């Protein structure tokens with residue numbers, strides 16, 4: 239399997255399948271195309287017709303869209319627990335994953351993923367505040383209903399739903415959002431995984447800086 243991704247520092251959509259596959263112990267070769275370069279589009283188009291990342295290639299199968307890639311991996315490796323076994327829990331996982339992929343544009347545009355910088359908290363806007371309120375509520379509801387026995391949304395196994403929200407955890411810490419104890423514990427659980435740590439370490443070594451993402455001067459981490 240080959241997973242085509244963008245810069246680890248900035249590509250939130252790439253992080254989702256990368257962390258999901260890695261946490262499930264699925265081997266893949268990584269092909270990284272730096273975003274915002276003159277050759278990005280033509281290179282990405284060599285792999286899939288959208289000319290975007292991420293994209294998974296597995297023999298004749300070409301799969302794009304982060305959630306579709308994760309669903310494909312769950313079908314290919316049904317023993318890895320990428321979705322909860324219980325249909326009701328699985329339906330919740332799919333509901334919140336679709337909610338993530340189709341929405342939350344307030345926080346996505348106010349706080350683009352940027353693993354290079356921690357920004358001091360300021361008012362990130364009404365739309366971002368509304369998104370954070372909804373996201374933290376859906377994490378709390380899901381953990382209360384299905385998360386007993388472990389730190390992730392569905393307990394001890396890191397699922398596709400956790401992968402879909404992994405970049406949001408970085409937006410919360412990277413833009414110094416105040417968090418309640420339960421939210422902070424979930425964010426910590428995701429960011430402590432070997433997969434997140436390894437993605438972050440690779441992001442720190444990347445040479446590319448997308449200046450447009452530097453929305454204000456670098457500030458010291460608040461925590």
Ligand SMILES: N[C@@H](CCC(=O)N[C@@H](CS)C(=O)NCC(=O)O)C(=O)O
Pocket residue numbers: 244248249250251252273279289290291292302303304305339
């Ligand atoms: N809905 C898509 C979003 C993919 C996406 O927008 N990828 C960005 C990078 S994070 C991209 O390829 N941007 C370059 C472009 O649009 O030319 C997914 O879930 O994979």
